[in-house]
Amino acid sequence: MKKRLLSSVLVLVCVGIFCPALSAHSANDPAPRSGQGWEDRHQLINRRVAETGPKSQIIFIGDSITQGWEGSGKEVWEHYYAGRNALNLGIGGDRTQHVLWRLENGNLKGLQPKAAVVMIGTNNSNGEDNTPGQIVDGVTAIVDKLRTELPDTKVLLVAIFPRSENYSAQRGKLAMINQVLRKTADNQNVFWIDFGQRFLNKDGTIPGELMPDYLHLSEKGYGIWAEAMERRISTILGDTPVKPLVEVSASFSGDWIWTMDTPNGETSAALILKQEGNRLTGRFSRDGTRWLEIEQGRVDGDAFSWIVKRDRPDGGAMIYRMSGKRVGNQISAVATTEMDGAETKVEWVAKRK
Numbered sequence: 001m002k003k004r005l006l007s008s009v010l011v012l013v014c015v016g017i018f019c020p021a022l023s024a025h026s027a028n029d030p031a032p033r034s035g036q037g038w039e040d041r042h043q044l045i046n047r048r049v050a051e052t053g054p055k056s057q058i059i060f061i062g063d064s065i066t067q068g069w070e071g072s073g074k075e076v077w078e079h080y081y082a083g084r085n086a087l088n089l090g091i092g093g094d095r096t097q098h099v100l101w102r103l104e105n106g107n108l109k110g111l112q113p114k115a116a117v118v119m120i121g122t123n124n125s126n127g128e129d130n131t132p133g134q135i136v137d138g139v140t141a142i143v144d145k146l147r148t149e150l151p152d153t154k155v156l157l158v159a160i161f162p163r164s165e166n167y168s169a170q171r172g173k174l175a176m177i178n179q180v181l182r183k184t185a186d187n188q189n190v191f192w193i194d195f196g197q198r199f200l201n202k203d204g205t206i207p208g209e210l211m212p213d214y215l216h217l218s219e220k221g222y223g224i225w226a227e228a229m230e231r232r233i234s235t236i237l238g239d240t241p242v243k244p245l246v247e248v249s250a251s252f253s254g255d256w257i258w259t260m261d262t263p264n265g266e267t268s269a270a271l272i273l274k275q276e277g278n279r280l281t282g283r284f285s286r287d288g289t290r291w292l293e294i295e296q297g298r299v300d301g302d303a304f305s306w307i308v309k310r311d312r313p314d315g316g317a318m319i320y321r322m323s324g325k326r327v328g329n330q331i332s333a334v335a336t337t338e339m340d341g342a343e344t345k346v347e348w349v350a351k352r353k
Contacts, residue, residue, distance in 0.1 A: 027130045027138030030100035033093070041067075041091050046106040048087055054112040057237055058086040061099060061107075061142070062119045065161065065216060066090025073222030075328045079245045080226045084237065087111075095123045095130075096138025100145060108149050115236045116146050117229070119158035122215070125173050132176045139177075143184055154236045156229065157184055159194035165206050165214045195228040245328075251275045252299060252326060258284070260335070260348035271350055275299055284308050292320075302326045304333075322348075 032042075049056075058081060060066050067090035069077045077086070089107050091098070099120055121139050124130040130138070139157070146155050159178040164171050178194060185192035199210050199221065206214050210221040217225065227244050234241040256271040269285035273294075280297030297306035305323040312318055324333025329352035336345050 023137075025130070025134050025137070027096045027124050027134040028100070028141040029097055030104055031097045032101050032105075033098050038091060038093070042102060042106075045087075045089055045091070045102070046109070049089075049107060049109060049111060052085055052087055053110045055085045056087045056111055056113050057084045058115045058117065058233065059111060059113045060086065060088050060090060060117045060119075061103075061146075062090045062117075063094040063099075063123055064090065064092030065122070066119060067092050068216055069222065072217060072219050073225075075219060076222040076226050076245055079329065080230065080242050084239075087113075093123060094120070096120055096135065096142060099142055100138070103142070103145050103149070108146075111150065113150065113153050114238075115156055115233060116150065116153050117156045117158060117233075118142060118146070119160065121160045121177060122163060122174065125160075125170055125177070132173055132180070135177050136180045139181055140184055143190060147189060155190045156232060156236070157181065157190060157192050158225075158229070159192070159196050161217075162196045162199055162206060163211075163215045165208075167204055191232060193229060193232060195224070198224050198228065252280055252304065255353040256331065256350040257353050258331075258348055258350040260346060262346075270353075280304055280306060286310070304331075 032038075060069065066088065069081075069088050069090070077088075089102070091102070094102075118139070120142065121135045124135045124138060143155055143157060146153060159181065160174045162171050162174065178196070182192045182194065184190055199206055201207055208214070210218055210224065212218055223245055230241050230244075252273045252275040254273060256273060257268055258271045259266060259268045261267075271282065271284055273280060273282040278299050280294065280299050282294045282297065283291040284294060285291050292308040292310060294306045294308055298304065303323070303325050305321070308320045308322065309317040310320070318337055321336045322333055323336075324331055331350035333348050333350070334345050335348060336343060338344070
């Protein structure tokens with residue numbers, strides 16, 4: 001009886017003293033990665049954090065899929081998050097332990113964001129690297145770290161995206177992890193969002209137009225991500241929801257800023273366009289105070305053409321024939337006019353405001 005009691009006491013002592021250490025594993029043990037590329041990216045993030053500081057309203061935390069907002073997702077990011085002083089804290093190849101280390105070593109210093117978007121864990125799921133339970137521990141540790149360091153920040157925990165073109169053991173592993181991670185949300189400080197089904201065809205395959213390598217997102221894939229979160233993000237920030245990029249980019253209508261190199265240097269001013277079917281109208285600002293009305297404006301798909309006329313000091317008018325193409329929220333064009341009997345062409349660009 002005494003031996004049994006002693007054994008029970010020893011077990012309790014072991015549980016109370018040693019189990020926390022024994023529960024540590026690679027997924028929740030903060031660790032940096034080796035390699036100059038990783039270190040350079042980490043230091044770049046720290047510099048951006050120092051520059052933006054408390055002005056940043058949103059931070060994105062993750063791996064290469066998050067870092068990809070600066071690649072394939074660049075236009076989508078510009079549309080939804082640039083005006084909100086968002087910061088990208090993603091590093092390709094990172095696992096939960098690497099993110100934990102970064103959060104302890106400068107990535108959060110001086111920040112006071114209203115929202116933190118977290119999507120991490122897919123790199124921990126390779127083979128037998130980590131079990132589903134360990135990956136849950138790693139992601140949960142990141143959420144806990146954010147809640148401790150940034151108590152006024154709302155955490156938006158995004159379900160780990162599906163991967164692999166077809167059904168696979170790894171995709172199933174991620175599904176199991178997500179089933180448990182959703183329990184992390186309290187809908188007060190931590191919110192859960194899962195839209196992984198939007199990356200799948202009806203037969204369960206992943207279309208290449210959304211994930212070219214069946215892991216990383218295309219521009220269209222980033223559009224799905226942004227649109228799926230926008231209502232929640234807007235609620236957290238207390239601002240007006242951003243219209244879907246597909247609605248904005250499908251038309252020339254809106255406010256633009258045009259830029260042109262002139263003999264006096266680079267000039268930028270406003271451009272206001274309105275598209276109605278194939279008809280294009282608007283005003284082209286010369287210097288912020290004088291406007292040129294667009295005439296004979298026509299749209300053919302993403303291509304356009306129009307004419308603007310400018311009065312000459314000695315009478316008459318200079319006619320500028322402008323044409324070009326819109327790609328998303330950017331315009332590349334050429335202005336052609338006649339000067340001193342010779343045709344002159346000047347390239348210009350515009351970016352949606």
